[in-house]
Amino acid sequence: MNQTARLTIAAGVAAVSVVAAGVVLAQDRTTTIKRVTDASPAAPGLAWSTTPSDLGVEGAMFADPRTGSEYSWGVGSIHIDDTLITLAVVPDEYLGNSDAHMIGLDAHTGDKKWLTPAPGLAACSEQPLDGQLVCHRPSYGEQTGLVTFDVETGESREFDTASEIFAATVANERLYVAEGDLEGAEVTLHRGTLEDFDADWSEPIYVWAGWEDQYADQLKVGSEVGYFDLGGGFATFDAVTGRETWSTDVLDDCLTAQYRTAGDLAIASTYECGSTSGEVTGTTAFTRDGDVLASREGPAVHSLSTDQPSDISIPVVLGDAAFDRTTGEQLWQNDLLVFDYPGDEYNEPRTQGTLTAVIGDVGLLGFDGSTIGIDLRTGEQLWRTAETRSLIGTDADTVIFSSGSELGAVDVRTGSVLWTLEPGKLAPDADSSLDTFVEGSGGSYLLQSGSTVVKLEPLP
Template sequence: MRLAPGVRGLVLAAVAAVVTSAGAAAVLLTPPDSLRKITGTDAAAPGLAWSLDAAALSGRSFAEFRSPVDATGINLGSAGFVTAGDTLVTVVGVSTDDSVALRDAVMYGIDAATGQVSWQAPADGLGGCAAVPLDSELLCFADTTSGPRDLIGYDLADGAVTRTPVPWQPFALAVAGDRLFVAEGDVESDDVRVHSGTRADPDGSWTRAFALGTAWEDLGDALDVTHGQGLLALGADLAGFDLDTGAPTWTARLEECSRVTTTTPALVERIRTRCDGYRVTGVDLLDRTGSVIAATDHGAPHSLVVDAPTDDSIPVLIADTAYDRRDGTVRWTNPDLLYTAADHEDTPTEYGTAVAVLGDLAVLSDPRTATTSGLDLRTGETRWRVPTERQGTVALRDGDDIVFTDAAGLWSVDAHTGKTHWDIPFRAVNPDPDAFSGPSALAATGTDHLTLATARTMIGLRPFD
């Protein structure tokens, strides 16, 4: 199927308060400032500050929370929100099998501390939004197959919508610092441009053309500006560019089924992968000039859910080796970074164990030994190793804690010792077994607040004073 440009690959029973904004009602299922202890949790666990249900909020059955970053013109998104100071911005729409689009999509601004809805605005037909705001607006672009070619700004204070017509066919949009970046053109004709400016003047800073392209159905996360350089990734074509001027700095190709990941400062990992069996054959580390500063034929990359190194003194992990981010030299090796398991063809295959980089700590998950470890990234020494009874996903580092999530709940591990600090079962928050089902998004919002979103439910957590 040919996908259109811009397509891209969160309560309890009683209603406690009704908040009216922009002429519409919103249902908050726990009252504001009613922090309550979650049954069965210990004293260290944060309490439930508020909880929202997507269907109750919108008044529509089958409504779900969606990340504004994803398109609403086609229902391929996942639960989530954009954090903007004390405001959370999320989309609620109806997800059913008989609709290609996310129907009746509405953008909501929610107070991160209380869960109260500050505003709401229409969000049908969006091609996607930036992951961070710019100039007190969340910036989005229209799905150009279903309406005008507009850039759309949602005011974070009141949800007021401002549309800026553009003579282009945008397919990606991003924000870095005080600048907007828009990628547009016909990717199937290798006719692509990137513009930099503001919502009102989107090409006011510069425009650059790139002879890159791919099929629309192969268009993924095409534009990245979050790691100190611009990166266009269109199918097998890669191009780096300077954020200040747009000047192209390098180009590269992905062979067969290879892929890329990005990391600070302006580094790209090219993961060489064969289409036959989707077997990884090695990894190249490219600097901001496109030069390969480190390479290995070891087929064991790491899949980092969180990649947040302290600074460029923290090495990059490839297979069992740590490479300096600045020049690619080897800093140290540690065999705990690898484990061996049989693949789908029962062939012994090595895999990377690192699942997160948090400051100067790497979190390792080894299913072979059923352990989770904390690895000092400056020395390569293991700080702690604990038995793992549940395989969760690292969501974030909150002060001295590492927060994990899985289908059953949230729990926090001390980053210095690996000891479990607190545990919150989802069924203790809401007895409905489906309230927290599916993928989730977790973020630190405000001072000591956590927000979790799943498709049906969004909650706010904060510690007791």
């Protein structure tokens, strides 16, 4: 059960109306890189930073377009060409967000390019379509359908679509839309264009969840495979034809979907059918066609914050062992992959998986106040440190971490700390918990919090 899909909806040609022209603005901002006070010598410097107030939205906080503007729960931005697109929302204690604007920034300088009202959005696709950021409004709102924002100008347009739309995305230069009764498992996927959401096809798919679940941004589509994993189940379809290839039900199949990974594999935890405890009995990897590739008995389930194997030659870890992603052959076993948590006054004792990240051919393990790096090709330990850090991003063999009021980088192969700095000293209004990694490579990083967007660059 694998990957990506986003589906298009409704019949006929969508009615289009221009609803808002983005306010296009220009600022003259220097990009002199400034050394951060008290940062270590190798730390990058500050190229630019900005806040919602700087951008003309008072009382707002940044939010991720991928999670929408109605009830934003994430922080982030989408980088398309030379434009960095983010949301600024004004929280309301009772109504989610009372106001919202989509903002386009010059990704190189941080200058504001445009500002456009963007209320009531359920989610936006990471990939553009015809130069447009594509978003949708929920079916239960006063207005429903698709909303687009021109990447260069911010001009917003509305497209009529199916009345029961609840998810949409862009992939393969097409629009994918999901509509129907999610709680009743009566869902249809469509593929088409902005003007004609079901121009290519409309196909049923077995997927169900509660309306209180996170679903608006869960439709994923790759070049060949799409998936819509909700309610603890897998739902996989052909991205070209829309035909469902396989699906699971958390109750009927006695398994819970965990995550998708390289090689078109789907990882699930299993439990004893008929059991009332729900205790995990093992972990299974399924192929893109729903066949079992490999299984490992035991209660340990790994929760990965980052899953970036360099290629499919890197084994997949199930429980305390690693398996070939193509043949399913067990390659090695390591007891460090499982930790028996003793419990405390608030938590019962339990066995847990320790793998927290896969970066290239290195796995990071975290347990009992320690972080361990292992070679995923052999299972051998590379390094160990008596510290735990929250990984927020990667740059080749460099891990970017956030730890309390400290931001820094670690060499993933040695565990050595490369540099550190205090986010609160980046700028006068910088957030001390700058812990969303938008993107980065070559020592240049774009970071974000609810109050600040920051660009770091290597010092000359």
